[in-house]
Amino acid sequence: MAHLNQNFISSIEHDLPSHLTMEDFIRYSNKPLRLSIRVNTLKISTADFIALMQPKGWTFTAIPWCENGYWIEQEHKVQLGNTIEHLQGLFYIQEASSMLPPTALFAQAHNSSQQYVLDMASAPGSKTTQIAALMGNQGLLVANEYSASRVKVLHANIARMGVANCALTHFDARVFGEYMYESFDSILLDAPCSGEGTIRKDPDALKNWDNNDVKGIVNTQKELIDSAFQALKPGGELVYSTCALSRKENQEVCLYLKQRYPHAVEFINLSTLFPEADKACTAEGFLHVWPQIYDSEGFFVAKIRKTASVERLLPAPRTQKNFPFKKASAKQVTELTQYLKTAFEITLPKEADVYVRDAEFWLFPALFQPFIGKMRFQRIGMKLADALKKGFKIKHEAISALTTPTTVELSDAEAQAFLMGRDIALLEKVPPRGETVVSYAGCSLGMVKHLGNKLKNNLPRDLVKDKIARYPSE
Structure with missing residues (x-):
């Protein structure tokens, strides 16, 4: 049972649209959420995923606003x-x-290239990985997270989902307007908020709700949206979203931006974003999703176009010195490319550059180069391989993100054993094949050393699981 304290109900009652009732809001707030997933099209098509899971007893109902949800x-x-x-x-x-x-x-983007995208508050990575899939791993996606512990979770999810076009930063997002003035085609600001919309997932979310706390959050939201608008290119588009329900954290933050930059802010109407989007649309064209409208969590989404350049609020800061990477030489690139092609039939994407740090080889999105020195990045692109005395050693995240046809396909039981860190015995002895990729459902799982009579597990230790879920048919 959700804890809806009276202070919250009294406050939110003023914001509830006239066609909705408080009785329905309370009733839906006490209903469990429907379980939902998004298929990762960087690794598998939606049709193939549904065909894989239906025999395991899954029933799918399409989410109208997400093609793969x-x-x-x-x-x-x-x-x-x-x-x-x-x-x-x-x-x-x-x-x-x-x-x-x-x-x-990404809907009806005014700037269709959307090459430079910023996600200002990324962890744990659901929206970041969704954006990467919508970008098809092209262009450059900068994903920022303020919390140090959450950066690790963010990176783990980016690596798991095979994202290759991302650079991670770890800052208070209020710095982006200063450091990256008018640098991005598209920006998502999923702002920190009071979390009022998450009551169905977390019954205690509003137990200690206090209007004074909300006032402090609103100030932060205004500073963040200002920073986002400063970092947005003229002609670019910004989505501001929260999982809060009050006008204070939503409409009023967007109207603050309009008041601050009246000549440059245009609200984009979202009433036709998906069938029946108009049920949640406000007079300004924002989506204010209450739990009872679509039987979901509460959410707010506004889309804003920057129609003109704005005055820079802060001077350009000094650039970062001592960038620890350098571009790989033509000889190094040739040797690495040959190793990947010969051993795994992997071809590196054309829109990427190979960089070196000590004995590490990294794959950076090609569009990253103009950002070198502008601010400090936690992690750029992905680690491809380590240089050995003779040759290279490919990294797990490269296997995860770069498709390779040279794999050994595992059964359900073998895939479960592999993810639990176990070696896999082969039914008959065959000539050893050395480093080999193993896959499940046509998608790579990781590396083994093929010894002829068994596959020696090379899964990184931090990815080994104690337990794997099993379906009755497996």
């Missing part, structure tokens, strides 16, 4: 986070409403 029901209840398909990044467990902001960001 589904509400699911399971005939056999298993813990989704421990399934093979989740661990190899074929899907993301994501609340349906949270799929809205990236959809809005």
Whole structure:
């Protein structure tokens, strides 16, 4: 049972649209959320994923605002986070409403290239990985997270989902307007908020709700949206979203921006974003999703176009010195390319550059180069391989993100054993093949050393699981 304290109800009653009732809001707030997932099209097509999971007892209902999002029901209840398909990044467990902001960001984009994209508050990575999929791993996606512990979670999810076009930063997002003035084509600001919309997932979310706390949050939201607008290129588009319900944290923050930059702010109407989007649309054209409208979490989404350049609020800061990477030489690139092609039939994407740091070889998005020195990045692109005395050693995240046809396909039982860190015995002895990629459902799982009589497990220790969910048919 959700804890809806009276202070919150009294406050929110003024913001509830006239066609909705408080009785329905309270009733839906006490209903459990429908389980929802998003298929990761960087690794598998939606049709192939549905064909893979239907025999395991999954029923799919399409989420109208996300082409690859589904509400699911399971005939056999298993813990989704421990399934093979989740661990190899074929899907993301994501609340349906949270799929809205990236959809809005990419819908009917005024700037169709959307080459430079910023996600200002990224962790744990549901929207970041959704954006990367919408970008098809092209262009450059900068994903920022303020919390140090959450940066690790963000990177783990980016690696699991096979994202290759991302650079991670770890800042208070209020610095982007200063450091990256008018640098991005598209920006998502999923702002920190009071979390009023998450009551169905967390019954205690509003137990200690206090209007004074909200006032402090609103000030932060205004500073963040200002920073985002400063970092946005003229002609670029910004999506501001929260999982809050009050006008204070939503409409009023957007109207503050309009008041601050009246000549440069244009609100984009989202009433046709998806069928029946108009049911949640405000007079300004924003989506104010209450739980009872679509049987989901509460959410707010606004899309804003920057129609003109704005005055820079702060001077350009000094650039970062001592960038620790350098571009790989033509000889190094040739040797690495030959290793990847010969050993795994992997071809590096054309829109990427190979960089070196000590004995490490990294793949950076080609568009990253103009950003070198502008601010400090935690992690750029992905680590491809380590240089050895003779040759190279490919990294797990490269295997995860770069498709390779040279694999050994594992059964359900073998894939489960592999993810638990175990070696896999071969039924008959064959000539050893050395480093080999193993896959499940046609998607890579990781590396083994093929010894002829068994596959020696090379899964990184931090990815080894104690338990893997099993379906009755497996």
